[in-house]
Amino acid sequence: MPNRRGSEMIQGLDMMPEMLASCPCAYQAPALLHDPLTGMLNKHGFVTEGNRLLKTLSAGGGNAILIYMELNDYDGLISRLGYDAALILLATIRDRMTLAFGQNALLARFDSERFAALLPDANAEVEGIIRLLEAPLRVGNTTCHLSLSCGVASFIDAADNMDMLVMAARSARREAQRSSRQIGWYADDLRRKLARQRALEDGLWFARGGSGMSLVYQPKIDIRAGEVFGVEALLRWRHPEFGSVSPAEFIPLAERNQTIVPIGEWLMREALRQKHLWRQQGRSIHLSINVSPLQLQPDNCAPSVLEILTEECRRLGLDRDKLELEITEGLLSNEAVMAQVKAIASEGFGIAIDDFGRDHSALSLLVNCPATTLKIDKSFVDNVVENERQLAVVQFIVDLAGKLGMRTVVEGVEHLVQLVALADAGCDYGQGYFYYRPLTAQQVLDLRHKH
Structure with missing residues (x-):
């Protein structure tokens, strides 16, 4: 620099x-x-x-x-x-x-x-x-x-x-x-890739109001009780030409052309609408919603995340104690964004730090962070059985979270031996294909939920 x-x-x-x-x-x-x-x-x-x-x-x-x-x-x-x-x-x-x-x-x-x-x-x-x-x-x-x-x-x-x-x-x-x-x-393969990329970017403009978009829900499991603690809302998109497009492909494009802001607003409103429907069907389900850094920028022209949350909770009569926003670890160093995050937390909404440890590991920034949940990145889970040093890092994160009054969620649990090691390390909740793949809203109703 x-x-x-x-x-x-x-x-x-x-x-x-x-x-x-x-x-x-x-x-x-x-x-x-x-x-x-x-x-x-x-x-x-x-x-x-x-x-x-x-x-x-x-x-x-x-x-x-x-x-x-x-x-x-x-x-x-x-x-x-x-x-x-x-x-x-x-x-x-x-x-x-x-x-x-x-x-x-x-x-x-x-x-x-x-x-x-x-x-x-x-x-x-x-x-x-x-x-x-x-x-x-x-x-x-x-x-x-x-x-x-x-x-x-x-x-x-x-x-x-x-x-x-x-x-x-x-x-x-x-x-x-x-x-x-x-x-x-x-080369030809790059040309095809760019043509697809341009078509997807154009498609995202048409989809920014929710057209072709849908939500699925990844359960979070209480590791000790074996019951569903809550769900994370995940975005899916079906392009009219290419069919189902992976979030790993379209979300970076949406962030680049800033359609992620209206799409993110649609996601929040739709997820909260579904939470309201679950409650009408007798299920009070803890819900996590991912937000993009662009949605938390104070200078964008859209309604703020806090405005959307408070408006929908008031309109639908939803309690705030079972709503959580997931932010990426890199945002901890952004003062303007963190001011908004703290305002959201002060209104009673939960905050989770997603993919913790993957990029920054900004431990000093956790001191003044209002988060109540640390989500341990999948990269720490993959070799947790074979690599004792990796298990030691997970144990460190769990101990740190406990001392800061936070619970831990481990992502990407795929095998029983991983689950046993993570349970021994003291992790609170788990997500991954060992438990469930992302489910439809109706399938969520059939799960055994923790009360």
């Missing part, structure tokens, strides 16, 4: 293009289509000029490739340089790109560390070009070691216009980064 001086310098570079006028290597170029610091095309200019080139190539039966590049540790590089040296660095990168890609290539700087090149030669030797661009360079008294991560997409294979081609190359870079590769190549 850059220091404060570095951050201010980065902002200054992109906010003060007039400084480049005194640089001997500066290009004088139209502002609308060009980056003011390097003279290269900006993203708008790159797409505009690129579409013209692609049209010409297509008419002649030619092809082209787009190479999308991100300069790693750009903030760190800039923070070590003065303004003048930083301008020289950018100009040198531009000159290297001109040399490496040739005069016939379209070159662009999208923003601070993101660059792109469109080559009319689809057979260019990309690896060699990247090695040339990464060669160390000296700026003043500083030696800069450059590192790039790249995505490559072919015009014919990936897209029929520049916007889609840029998207394809960026996606190829992200896929490469996930698998720790420097260069990613857009």
Whole structure:
């Protein structure tokens, strides 16, 4: 992470293009289509000029490739340089790109560390070009070691216009980064994946009011009594084209395009409606509801989580002591979100920390957390029998929860030997396929509940 001086310098570079006028290597170029610091095309200019080139190539039966590049540790590089040296660095990168890609290539700087090149030669030797661009360079008294991560997409294979081609190359870079590769190549499987992803994102907009959505319920079992303590409401979605879509796939997409906020509101209202129906049928069932971090952001325009809960509980006549919200462990460090969580807890609703121990293990943040439940992540359960150290961690979490006045729920219990070990460790409740798979609302009624 850059220091404060570095951050201010980065902002200054992109906010003060007039400084480049005194640089001997500066290009004088139209502002609308060009980056003011390097003279290269900006993203708008790159797409505009690129579409013209692609049209010409297509008419002649030619092809082209787009190479999308991100300069790693750009903030760190800039923070070590003065303004003048930083301008020289950018100009040198531009000159290297001109040399490496040739005069016939379209070159662009999208923003601070993101660059792109469109080559009319689809057979260019990309690896060699990247090695040339990464060669160390000296700026003043500083030696800069450059590192790039790249995505490559072919015009014919990936897209029929520049916007889609840029998207394809960026996606190829992200896929490469996930698998720790420097260069990613857009291929048919990635194209199919992106097409599905775009269709799902479009579908989520239509589903944000609950269309195609449904709920199932994962029982929580009192380990010692062997009775159902409560249930967790889980979201399911049936896409009109793809059928049933896994929550592991659609929930991250919904969070990315922020449809998770209206979908999450629908989930809460529907789950509370079902709790009301169960009560009418003679069952007072403890209910847990997952909420997304985006739903707890204080600046979103939707009704707040607390407003929805209080409104529905008042309308349906529901008691609050058997309602619990599940939040992810990472939210413990978000002060604005935790202020909302504390307000929800102060109104009598329970709070559970989901997947505890998987990411942050922010033990110090538990001191002022209003949670009443710690849910131990499935990753601790998988090898709890074979790995004594793992069992020791579970025992530590259970002891910690007990001293903080919290109960524990272990997720992903699949085998009897796991259950025995977890019971010996003092865990209170369990969830998993050893007990039940997620059930319909009607199936929940048939269970033996703890009173």
